Amino acid sequence: MAEEKIIPETSGGGGEPEEVGFLASVINEIIYSPLNLVLVAIITILVYKIFRSRQQPAAAPPPEPELPRLRKDFTVAELRAFDGNQPDGRVLVAVNGTVYDVTKGKRFYGPGGPYAAFGGRDASRGLATFSVTSNDAAEWDDLSDLSPMEMESVREWEMQFKEKYVLVGRLLKPGEQPTSYSDEDEDTPNESSTPTTASKTAAPTTPSSPKKTASAPVAAATSDDAPSKAEDLVAAGSGDGGKAKDE
Numbered sequence: 001m002a003e004e005k006i007i008p009e010t011s012g013g014g015g016e017p018e019e020v021g022f023l024a025s026v027i028n029e030i031i032y033s034p035l036n037l038v039l040v041a042i043i044t045i046l047v048y049k050i051f052r053s054r055q056q057p058a059a060a061p062p063p064e065p066e067l068p069r070l071r072k073d074f075t076v077a078e079l080r081a082f083d084g085n086q087p088d089g090r091v092l093v094a095v096n097g098t099v100y101d102v103t104k105g106k107r108f109y110g111p112g113g114p115y116a117a118f119g120g121r122d123a124s125r126g127l128a129t130f131s132v133t134s135n136d137a138a139e140w141d142d143l144s145d146l147s148p149m150e151m152e153s154v155r156e157w158e159m160q161f162k163e164k165y166v167l168v169g170r171l172l173k174p175g176e177q178p179t180s181y182s183d184e185d186e187d188t189p190n191e192s193s194t195p196t197t198a199s200k201t202a203a204p205t206t207p208s209s210p211k212k213t214a215s216a217p218v219a220a221a222t223s224d225d226a227p228s229k230a231e232d233l234v235a236a237g238s239g240d241g242g243k244a245k246d247e
Contacts (some may be wrong), residue, residue, distance in 0.1 A: 067103060073169040073178035074099050076122065076140055083120030084110035092168060094122040096143075096158040100165040122171060127157045140173050 030036045067090055074082075074092070079099065082092035084106060091109050093102045102109045102119075109119045117134040118126060122141055126133055128150035135141065143151065172178060 067101075069166070070101060070168050071181035073172050075172050076138065079122070079171065080120045084116070091119045093118050093120075093161070093165075094124070094171040095127065095161050096124050096154050097171050098158065098162075099168040099171055100161045101168050102161075102165050105165070123157075124154050128154045140171065142173075 030040060067088060070090070074094070079092060079094060082090050084091040084103075089103065089106065089110070090101065091103050091106050092099050093109055094100070107113050108115050110116060111119070113119075115132055117132050121135045122137075123135070124143055125131075125135055125141055125146070128143070128146050130153075143154065146154070169179065169181065
């Protein structure tokens with residue numbers, strides 16, 4: 001009679017001891033090998049820094065130092081020196097015969113900005129025609145060839161600049177003499193085209209209050225935003241064959 005061979009039954013959990021043994025060997029390699037310990041520590045630190053940097057907001061860049069107040073009239077040639085490329089980085093822009101300090105909007109009007117063509121220039125014609133192009137004319141632009149609608153656009157832009165930026169002085173016509181300003185001069189530019197003296201008379205008991213400007217037809221932009229008509233400039237320029245340039 002042939003002997004029956006008894007085959008041992010194999011259970012489904014026979015692989016568990018092997019898995020436990022593999023994990024134990026990996027842990028032993030990590031613990032008893034200095035090199036592996038160093039690698040594990042480096043990986044842990046890197047993962048911690050990655051998750052921590054994602055949770056923390058990015059720090060804002062430090063603000064640029066504020067430049068001293070400038071009160072001066074400029075010729076067209078003198079204005080060109082203030083396009084933001086000089087050491088102090090000051091940016092001046094003229095609109096409708098008035099010069100404004102737009103340094104706080106340097107990322108728009110300074111070097112590399114979308115409206116850098118206006119830095120150190122008379123921007124009146126470009127704003128009137130919705131064309132972001134540099135006005136390199138060496139002479140004073142009287143804007144006499146602009147239409148009434150274009151001049152109205154210039155005045156709207158002037159109101160926005162007046163509300164948003166610091167007034168510096170006037171853009172001088174040929175032969176016009178600059179005004180001697182004092183620290184007590186008000187920020188409102190002279191209404192007449194002829195130069196006037198800087199001294200002003202006021203009542204001895206009541207200080208003179210600056211004249212209130214009318215609300216601009218177009219809302220002025222905040223210091224952290226682009227000019228409120230900037231998108232119009234880009235859109236209109238692209239429709240005119242790409243006159244306006246964006247970033």
